Amino acid sequence: AQKVTQAQTEISVVEKEDVTLDCVYETRDTTYYLFWYKQPPSGELVFLIRRNSFDEQNEISGRYSWNFQKSTSSFNFTITASQVVDSAVYFCALDYGQNFVFGPGTRLSVLP
Amino acid sequence: EAQVTQNPRYLITVTGKKLTVTCSQNMNHEYMSWYRQDPGLGLRQIYYSMNVEVTDKGDVPEGYKVSRKEKRNFPLILESPSPNQTSLYFCASTGGHDEQFFGPGTRLTVL
Numbered sequence: 001a002q003k004v005t006q007a008q009t010e011i012s013v014v015e016k017e018d019v020t021l022d023c024v025y026e027t028r029d030t031t032y033y034l035f036w037y038k039q040p041p042s043g044e045l046v047f048l049i050r051r052n053s054f055d056e057q058n059e060i061s062g063r064y065s066w067n068f069q070k071s072t073s074s075f076n077f078t079i080t081a082s083q084v085v086d087s088a089v090y091f092c093a094l095d096y097g098q099n100f101v102f103g104p105g106t107r108l109s110v111l112p
Numbered sequence: 113e114a115q116v117t118q119n120p121r122y123l124i125t126v127t128g129k130k131l132t133v134t135c136s137q138n139m140n141h142e143y144m145s146w147y148r149q150d151p152g153l154g155l156r157q158i159y160y161s162m163n164v165e166v167t168d169k170g171d172v173p174e175g176y177k178v179s180r181k182e183k184r185n186f187p188l189i190l191e192s193p194s195p196n197q198t199s200l201y202f203c204a205s206t207g208g209h210d211e212q213f214f215g216p217g218t219r220l221t222v223l
Contacts, residue, residue, distance in 0.1 A: 009152070035211065045202065047211040091154060099170065100145065100212065104154040 002027045002096050004103035012109045013082050021077045021106045023092030029053075033095040034068065034075045039105070040088040048090075051075065082110045114139045118203050118215035125193055126223050133188045133218050135203030141213075143206045144186040145170065146178065148199040149217075155202065161186055193222040 003026040013019045025034065036048040049059060051068050059066045063080045079086055087110045092103040116137045125131055137144065145160035147170075157170030161180040175197055177189040186205075190197060198221050204212040 004154075006154075043200070043217055045214040047213075050211055093155075099160065100157060101171070102147075102155040104152055 002029075002094055002099070002101050004092050004094050004101055006090075006092055006103035006106045008106045009104070010107045010109070012111060014111050015084060016081050017110075018078060018080050019082050019108065019110075021079075021090050021092075021108065023075045023077065023103060025073050025075065025092070025094045027094060027096045029096045032097070035093040035095065036066065036075075036077050037091045037093065038088045039091065045091075048077075079108075082108075084110050084112055086110050114213065116203055116205055116213050116215040118201075118218050120218060121216060122219050124221045124223065127194055128192050131190050131193060131220075133190075133201060133203075133220070135186045135188065135215060136184050137186075137203075137205040137213065138184065139205060139207065139213065140183065141205035141207045142183065143208070144180070145204050145212070146176070146186070146188045147202045147204065148172065148197075149202060150199050158188070158201075193220075195222045198222045 005024045032053045034051045038046040056068050065078045067076045089105045089107045091105045094101050119134045142163045146158040147155040149155045156172045158172055158176050159170050159178040161167045164180055164183050167178050167180055180186055201218045203215040206212045
């Protein structure tokens with residue numbers, strides 16, 4: 001069965017701290033795609049990154065970076081030097097062909 | 113501007129009163145889907161559609177219907193809403209295995 005686990009329900013950090021959000025997925029498919037989305041307090045869903053199963057290169061985009069490890073079925077997301085505007089719920093998601101499955105989300109609170 | 117629109121954005125209704133939430137996308141995407149978001153459960157897929165006249169059940173289809181008569185529209189129908197369908201609903205579309213574009217959400221309350 002396809003599944004995405006985000007074990008951290010809520011995380012609180014102080015501004016400028018680094019924080020890593022964990023994502024572990026399960027799938028039997030060899031071709032799949034992983035995503036991260038951000039949902040700020042305003043409620044919309046904002047796309048952050050897409051990674052396919054054949055590309056294990058880590059990615060950095062500004063203060064954001066992603067670590068994809070097939071050996072541990074993980075796709076973790078790190079925010080460096082966090083800011084108050086990073087406060088949101090973050091979802092990891094798996095696209096395994098015809099369907100998507102989302103993790104339960106991690107609520108990140110960045111305190112000033 | 114590429115977008116997914118949903119209407120209404122907010123709806124309060126009573127048990128048993130049929131309702132439809134509309135969803136429209138202007139990106140000529142083939143794949144569209146509906147999700148519901150509940151606290152602690154993330155987004156769960158209700159139904160999806162690979163193309164016109166092709167729909168399939170997601171993880172939580174009970175109590176919902178959909179139709180896909182045209183590529184751009186994918187309405188969600190609750191024939192007889194119940195309080196356990198109170199939720200935040202998102203429509204989404206994608207052109208392939210790219211990012212899903214989400215609508216702004218519809219907050220539904222069933223009394």
